Amino acid sequence: MIILETQNLEYSYPDGTKAIEDVSIQIPRGEKVSFVGKNGSGKSTLFLLLNGTLKPKKGKVLLSGGEINYSSAGLLDLRKRVGIVFQNSDDQIIAPTVYQDIAFGPANLNYKKEEIDKIVNKMLDYFGLQSLKDKPPHHLSGGQKKRVAIAGVLAMDPDVIILDEPLSNLDPVGADEILDILNELNHLGKTIVISTHDVDLAYKWSDRVFLLSNSRLIDEGSPKDVFSKEEQVRNSSLKNPVILDFYHELEKRWLATGGKRPKDIPELVQTLHPVDLMRVYVGPDTRVGECVNLGVLYGKYSQDGIYEAVNSRVLCKNEDGTAVVELNRRVLKPGNICVYNMDSFDKEEFDRILKEYDINFIGAMGKKSKERAEEEGIEVVCNSGVIDKSILNALTGSRCIILTSRGMVEHTAKRVREYIQKSGIRLSFHPVGKSAAEIDLNSKNDVAVGAGVLKENTGSKEKKNCHEPDFEFEE
Numbered sequence: 488m489i490i491l492e493t494q495n496l497e498y499s500y501p502d503g504t505k506a507i508e509d510v511s512i513q514i515p516r517g518e519k520v521s522f523v524g525k526n527g528s529g530k531s532t533l534f535l536l537l538n539g540t541l542k543p544k545k546g547k548v549l550l551s552g553g554e555i556n557y558s559s560a561g562l563l564d565l566r567k568r569v570g571i572v573f574q575n576s577d578d579q580i581i582a583p584t585v586y587q588d589i590a591f592g593p594a595n596l597n598y599k600k601e602e603i604d605k606i607v608n609k610m611l612d613y614f615g616l617q618s619l620k621d622k623p624p625h626h627l628s629g630g631q632k633k634r635v636a637i638a639g640v641l642a643m644d645p646d647v648i649i650l651d652e653p654l655s656n657l658d659p660v661g662a663d664e665i666l667d668i669l670n671e672l673n674h675l676g677k678t679i680v681i682s683t684h685d686v687d688l689a690y691k692w693s694d695r696v697f698l699l700s701n702s703r704l705i706d707e708g709s710p711k712d713v714f715s716k717e718e719q720v721r722n723s724s725l726k727n728p729v730i731l732d733f734y735h736e737l738e739k740r741w742l743a744t745g746g747k748r749p750k751d752i753p754e755l756v757q758t759l760h761p762v763d764l765m766r767v768y769v770g771p772d773t774r775v776g777e778c779v780n781l782g783v784l785y786g787k788y789s790q791d792g793i794y795e796a797v798n799s800r801v802l803c804k805n806e807d808g809t810a811v812v813e814l815n816r817r818v819l820k821p822g823n824i825c826v827y828n829m830d831s832f833d834k835e836e837f838d839r840i841l842k843e844y845d846i847n848f849i850g851a852m853g854k855k856s857k858e859r860a861e862e863e864g865i866e867v868v869c870n871s872g873v874i875d876k877s878i879l880n881a882l883t884g885s886r887c888i889i890l891t892s893r894g895m896v897e898h899t900a901k902r903v904r905e906y907i908q909k910s911g912i913r914l915s916f917h918p919v920g921k922s923a924a925e926i927d928l929n930s931k932n933d934v935a936v937g938a939g940v941l942k943e944n945t946g947s948k949e950k951k952n953c954h955e956p957d958f959e960f961e962e
């Protein structure tokens with residue numbers, strides 16, 4: 488529901504200065520509203536028009552849908568419902584004591600003495616001014632004067648409280664105290680309208696921002712909307728809220744993502760999730776924001792395990808066809824590789840091994856073993872580049888078996904062990920079957936890398952868990 492509204496408002500001062508030109512605004516009831524704009528943009532003039540202190544040359548001011556009545560009675564009613572706190576408290580505080588100043592408004596409304604006393608004491612308590620009630624206001628500090636000025640307005644229990652630069656000249660703690668009071672009053676249902684040059688305040692505090700420039704309304708909307716138009720903000724001689732500048736710098740360095748502009752520090756912290764980025768080539772049709780699957784990452788990209796990069800979001804694309812993607816890693820449990828000597832093939836034993844190791848990839852190496860596999864009706868899925876393909880399949884979690892003959896078993900073992908040593912990825916490797924025990928796993932052909940050597944696991948091979956490697960890398 489709109490509590491205050493202006494329609495095509497125009498105002499010029501008697502000297503001819505055009506202070507407000509064609510301004511139409513709507514202020515919803517119960518909102519916290521900020522007017523921002525450089526010096527002389529027309530904020531104070533608009534506020535004086537909103538509470539009837541000034542009468543527009545053209546256009547209308549409406550309160551709760553009704554046009555303002557500029558008769559004395561109409562204005563008295565308006566000022567009871569729309570209170571204004573001036574930027575300079577000395578312009579507002581006129582009575583000889585704090586008590587009398589707060590009592591001024593209710594007295595003007597012809598309230599009875601007891602009622603006035605009750606209201607003033609309530610205000611003195613609420614604003615922590617009891618100990619100062621008999622002091623002359625001009626002896627008070629800036630913060631205390633501001634509290635007296637707000638108390639004087641609140642004493643009339645207005646629906647809307649308009650405050651012109653309420654925090655100017657206050658120290659940070661004093662400013663926070665006033666802000667707390669405004670927040671509480673808003674919480675109690677009051678519509679709070681302020682003007683400010685403090686873009687950080689307008690950005691984080693307001694529900695709605697109106698931007699004035701050269702006596703005209705330039706923009707209005709949520710703080711995030713209004714302050715997202717950086718050029719417009721700059722052209723209005725304002726600055727970006729610091730929190731947004733900071734966020735943009737983090738965003739440029741890929742330290743903050745999510746595209747959600749933070750409103751305050753907790754929101755900023757939320758944008759700082761650790762990002763895991765990779766520069767990759769993507770097709771020409773891939774767009775920023777799309778997700779790509781990069782397959783399995785190992786070697787230097789694997790961190791301390793094997794990962795599959797699925798649904799990795801493209802954060803930016805470069806002209807050279809590369810893109811920066813945010814990796815979405817899915818941990819892969821490495822599979823295993825068994826090697827079986829087809830020279831001593833035994834159908835029953837072979838079937839048991841397939842079952843025990845849950846084999847889902849069979850490769851055959853060497854003419855003899857391929858022929859034997861065919862004779863035995865074994866479904867071989869790979870018969871060239873078998874060792875490397877088995878390694879690649881094992882990396883993505885497959886359970887592989889390589890069928891080969893006596894001499895090739897040790898060669899296969901050596902190649903797999905080399906890979907394990909170089910990559911640091913602990914694939915399981917098991918010579919299996921009757922002749923497995925004959926394989927010299929500690930062959931002098933083993934490759935030693937750095938300070939590490941491979942050694943055989945102890946324990947029965949027959950009982951070994953299929954995910955447990957036969958070889959360990961020993962530092």
Ligand SMILES: Nc1ncnc2c1ncn2[C@@H]1O[C@H](COP(=O)(O)OP(=O)(O)OP(=O)(O)O)[C@@H](O)[C@H]1O
Nearest residue numbers: 500502504505506525526527528529530531532533
């Ligand atoms: N009493 C006056 N007589 C003539 N011109 C005035 C008077 N008061 C303000 N103005 C002019 O009206 C224009 C709007 O002034 P206003 O005080 O409303 O701006 P403002 O946005 O509140 O500025 P500030 O941020 O400096 O408080 C300015 O050009 C100003 O010089």
